[in-house]
Amino acid sequence: DIQMTQSPSTLSASVGDRVIITCRASQSISSWLAWYQQKPGKAPKLLISRVSTLESGVPSRFSGSGSGTEFTLTISGLQPDDFATYHCQHYDSYSWTFGQGTKVEVK
Amino acid sequence: EVQLLESGGGLKQPGGSLRLSCAASGFTFSSHAMSWVRQAPGKGLEWVSTISGRGVMTYYADSVKGRFTISRDNSKNTLYLQMNSLRTDDTALYYCAKAASTVTFFDLWGQGTLMTVSS
Numbered sequence: 001d002i003q004m005t006q007s008p009s010t011l012s013a014s015v016g017d018r019v020i021i022t023c024r025a026s027q028s029i030s031s032w033l034a035w036y037q038q039k040p041g042k043a044p045k046l047l048i049s050r051v052s053t054l055e056s057g058v059p060s061r062f063s064g065s066g067s068g069t070e071f072t073l074t075i076s077g078l079q080p081d082d083f084a085t086y087h088c089q090h091y092d093s094y095s096w097t098f099g100q101g102t103k104v105e106v107k
Numbered sequence: 108e109v110q111l112l113e114s115g116g117g118l119k120q121p122g123g124s125l126r127l128s129c130a131a132s133g134f135t136f137s138s139h140a141m142s143w144v145r146q147a148p149g150k151g152l153e154w155v156s157t158i159s160g161r162g163v164m165t166y167y168a169d170s171v172k173g174r175f176t177i178s179r180d181n182s183k184n185t186l187y188l189q190m191n192s193l194r195t196d197d198t199a200l201y202y203c204a205k206a207a208s209t210v211t212f213f214d215l216w217g218q219g220t221l222m223t224v225s226s
Contacts, residue, residue: 034212036152043202043216044152055214087152091211094166096142096154 002026004090006099012107019075021102023088028068032091035064035073038101039084047086048073078104109133111203111217118223123193127220129186129203134215137161137181140206142213143188145199153199156188157206171197193224 003026013019023033033051036044046055048064051071061076075082083106088099115127127143143155156177157166165177176189186203200221204213 032209032211036213043218044213045216046212046214049207049212049214089152089212094157095168096144096157096213098144098152098154100151 001095002029002090002092002097004088004097004099006086006088006102008102009100010103010105012105013078014107015078015080017078017107019078019082019104021073021086021088021104023066023071023073023099025069025071025090029090029092031067033064033066033071034089034091035062036087036089037082037084038087044087075104109215111205111215113201113203113217113220116201116220116222118225119193120226121193121195121224123224124189124191125193125222127188127190127201127203127222129188129217131184131186131203131205134205136179136184139208140210141179141186142204142206143177143186144202144204144213144216145197146202146219147196147199150199152202155201157210158186190222195224198222198224 005024007022031051035048038044052064063074085101085103087101090097112130142157158177162179174192178187200219202219203217205215207214
């Protein structure tokens with residue numbers, strides 16, 4: 001089974017910072033890679049699908065990139081509303097795998 | 108309004124059974140695969156099970172295979188998860204999630220229902 005590992009587990013940042021979260025796969029994977037944002041006590045919200053496709057209504061400061069085994073979520077200019085936990089997710093052959101999550105907290 | 112609303116969570120003893128429900132509204136329920144995803148306290152997300160739009164195909168994580176059964180009633184726009192032989196490590200917030208048309212990710216989530224397994 002493919003494992004998805006996010007780094008860092010926790011990231012301390014300030015408003016305005018550029019934040020990069022990495023998601024690594026245990027082997028080369030397809031482009032079925034998505035990112036979700038989850039705030040405390042709330043359900044996850046889809047941000048990005050297919051590595052880099054921004055969902056409707058998601059601010060353009062969010063972007064995704066990568067290929068093979070390494071993928072990144074970048075927040076360019078962190079806003080107060082962005083402090084949350086971010087999860088990557090991969091799909092392969094009717095199996096859906098999440099990373100362990102990255103918490104972006106106030107520095 | 109497009110939404111998913113889970114119900115049925117609670118406290119169960121190890122070895123017990125429980126059925127979760129998820130009521131869907133605001134979209135053509137039968138046209139979409141549906142899934143259950145869980146999150147143990149303080150942990151990450153774990154995919155549990157998925158069912159195709161017409162309910163013909165079902166898929167399970169190894170951790171629940173043989174113990175959990177996913178089903179749906181398209182006439183009632185409702186998704187179910189029958190959970191048997193419950194274990195303490197099944198304790199989690201269980202989310203109902205709608206799969207996107209490509210099936211590869213989840214574009215709508217409910218608020219979750221908490222199931223605790225404890226003696």
